[in-house]
Amino acid sequence: MEMNYDEETLRQLENELNVQIVPGTEIMRDVGSHHFVKSATHSENVLVPQPSNDPHDPLNWSTFWKFSTLTCATACTFTQGMGPLSLAPMFPELIEAFDSNLTDVVQFTGVAILVLGFSNFIWVPLSTSFGRRSVYLASTLVCFGSAIWRARAKTYGSFMGASVLNGIGAGPAETIQPDVIADVMFLHERGLYQTLYFAFYFGSLMVGPIIAGPMAEYSGWRNFWWLNVALHATVFLMCLFGFPETKWHRVHPAERQEHELGKAATSTTEKAVVLDTVHSQDKGSPDTAHSPTAQMDPYLGKGAPSKQQFKLFQPNKHPLKSILIDLWIPWKLFAFPIVEFASFIVSWSASCYLTINLTQSQALEPPPYGFSPLSVGLSNFASLIGAFIGLLTAGPLSDWISMKLTKRNGGIREPEMPSTYAVDSYKPVAGSIFVSITVNKNLWGYGFSKFITPWVLKDGYVPPVMTNMSLMTLWCLFGIFFWFVGKKLRILTKNSKVHQM
Numbered sequence: 001m002e003m004n005y006d007e008e009t010l011r012q013l014e015n016e017l018n019v020q021i022v023p024g025t026e027i028m029r030d031v032g033s034h035h036f037v038k039s040a041t042h043s044e045n046v047l048v049p050q051p052s053n054d055p056h057d058p059l060n061w062s063t064f065w066k067f068s069t070l071t072c073a074t075a076c077t078f079t080q081g082m083g084p085l086s087l088a089p090m091f092p093e094l095i096e097a098f099d100s101n102l103t104d105v106v107q108f109t110g111v112a113i114l115v116l117g118f119s120n121f122i123w124v125p126l127s128t129s130f131g132r133r134s135v136y137l138a139s140t141l142v143c144f145g146s147a148i149w150r151a152r153a154k155t156y157g158s159f160m161g162a163s164v165l166n167g168i169g170a171g172p173a174e175t176i177q178p179d180v181i182a183d184v185m186f187l188h189e190r191g192l193y194q195t196l197y198f199a200f201y202f203g204s205l206m207v208g209p210i211i212a213g214p215m216a217e218y219s220g221w222r223n224f225w226w227l228n229v230a231l232h233a234t235v236f237l238m239c240l241f242g243f244p245e246t247k248w249h250r251v252h253p254a255e256r257q258e259h260e261l262g263k264a265a266t267s268t269t270e271k272a273v274v275l276d277t278v279h280s281q282d283k284g285s286p287d288t289a290h291s292p293t294a295q296m297d298p299y300l301g302k303g304a305p306s307k308q309q310f311k312l313f314q315p316n317k318h319p320l321k322s323i324l325i326d327l328w329i330p331w332k333l334f335a336f337p338i339v340e341f342a343s344f345i346v347s348w349s350a351s352c353y354l355t356i357n358l359t360q361s362q363a364l365e366p367p368p369y370g371f372s373p374l375s376v377g378l379s380n381f382a383s384l385i386g387a388f389i390g391l392l393t394a395g396p397l398s399d400w401i402s403m404k405l406t407k408r409n410g411g412i413r414e415p416e417m418p419s420t421y422a423v424d425s426y427k428p429v430a431g432s433i434f435v436s437i438t439v440n441k442n443l444w445g446y447g448f449s450k451f452i453t454p455w456v457l458k459d460g461y462v463p464p465v466m467t468n469m470s471l472m473t474l475w476c477l478f479g480i481f482f483w484f485v486g487k488k489l490r491i492l493t494k495n496s497k498v499h500q501m
Contacts, residue, residue: 009034019412022487022494024425026187029411037297039186045403046411048187049250053297058184058246060303065244066184070193072235072243073180076136077197078204079231080143080173083150083166084112085354086208089377090221091361097221098156103453106358108163110449113354115167116174117442123171124431125326131245132180134313135172137236142169144232151225173201175434178423182430183246187413191398194420199391205353206384209360213377244305245314329498330435333426337489339436341478342422347441348472353383354445355468358452363461416486425490428501 005013005021014021016032028046030036039045051059061069087094087109094105127135146169149162181193215224308314316322333339360379364371371379398419405417415424422437423430455464482489 022490023499024415024490026413028406028413051297055299055303056306058248060299068242072239073177074200075235077173077177078200079235080170081201081204082208083228085205085357086212088209088357088360089213089373090216093216093221100156106449110446112163112167113442114446115164116170117438119168119171120175120435120438124175124435125323128326129316129319129322130313131247133245136239139169139172140232140236147225147228151222174438179431180246191419192396195394199387203387206380209377209380213373217373244309329429329432333436338425339422343437343440344475346437347444350441352468352472355465416483429498
């Protein structure tokens with residue numbers, strides 16, 4: 001629950017609505033005497049989470065700052081994602097340059113994918129502890145260095161080392177932007193922006209080969225990596241000036257209660273100051289007065305980041321504790337069926353594309369097709385067009401369907417209604433969810449890169465392609481199961497500590 005109701009308010013709402021409110025369930029309308037901050041443009045839309053009355057709250061930022069933040073995050077996602085899977089059209093040139101063979105050069109991609117997944121055990125804890133801004137800046141510099149190394153590599157081992165470094169640097173492309181979206185956008189807006197994220201991330205995997213193919217043929221494969229150097233330098237400057245920190249602490253009712261109890265040594269005056277500070281940081285409980293949005297939150301749509309939010313990293317009193325927790329939580333989440341469901345959907349969606357990526361050179365360059373690196377690269381346009389069709393339909397369609405179903409459900413929104421299912425169910429650990437998903441996806445991707453070439457040589461291209469398609473269909477069909485029992489599964493985990501992080 002992103003509204004952060006206290007227990008008394010929660011019981012009142014459940015009694016008035018005659019519905020069980022568990023993590024993921026959100027109230028999207030006023031209920032009796034409980035009134036909420038609503039959208040400035042659509043007065044019937046209750047805003048989830050409720051913004052604070054602080055102008056520096058990212059939920060209150062103006063359109064300009066939200067657009068700037070999401071543009072920079074998307075640029076990071078795109079440029080970091082472009083490198084690791086761009087090699088397919090270059091395979092013949094890399095075989096020649098490093099006196100190698102197809103099976104070995106495919107491992108440049110496989111190893112980068114493997115390292116990329118596990119690198120998020122570094123990046124996500126750092127993001128939680130010190131902020132999204134510091135992670136984007138640091139990871140972009142790592143990708144910048146890896147691109148220079150790739151461009152200058154003279155041996156197979158050297159290029160493999162650069163591939164490993166690239167995998168480390170590109171980790172945030174798969175995990176950080178969903179957190180950023182949740183930081184700055186309200187629940188009813190996220191479907192579009194999450195689809196935008198997925199379209200640009202998977203689009204980067206397709207654009208990489210489209211650019212790499214022509215460059216390998218006409219200007220040399222090394223120049224593709226010098227292009228990456230320029231792109232990462234540009235994105236670093238964009239984030240330095242256009243991406244303020246979006247991580248914002250929203251006070252949990254338990255914290256508010258702790259402050260209200262106070263410490264024995266704290267004077268009455270000091271307690272009042274503490275409470276004023278806490279309540280100004282987060283308006284987690286509904287306002288019971290009939291106040292218009294402008295009075296309840298005068299900064300909605302007018303706020304801006306503070307100077308503190310432009311620092312290289314945010315202070316943390318207990319960084320080691322938060323890092324250790326973030327190292328453990330992704331493994332714990334594998335026990336949650338909803339996270340497992342999301343992991344397998346994403347894993348096999350990516351695997352379907354990986355199958356095409358890893359086999360396109362050996363399938364299209366020999367007779368009877370005889371494609372050049374240019375043509376192999378351009379063949380990825382088909383996948384790219386499909387990705388943008390998904391962007392134009394799935395995102396807005398998802399938000400529209402969710403709002404329709406919410407209204408039909410009496411203003412109560414459940415995450416089983418089309419949206420960002422796992423994140424909506426376990427929002428406090430959104431970053432860790434994507435670590436779990438990425439590890440699952442990239443372990444399979446690495447294993448697939450190891451056996452795809454021998455498998456194709458033995459049985460042809462149809463078995464691996466059809467196996468992936470069948471598995472993808474299977475996991476998608478599980479969506480029917482979660483539509484009916486998803487809330488029951490969320491009830492089983494409602495008391496988990498992950499909801500209080």
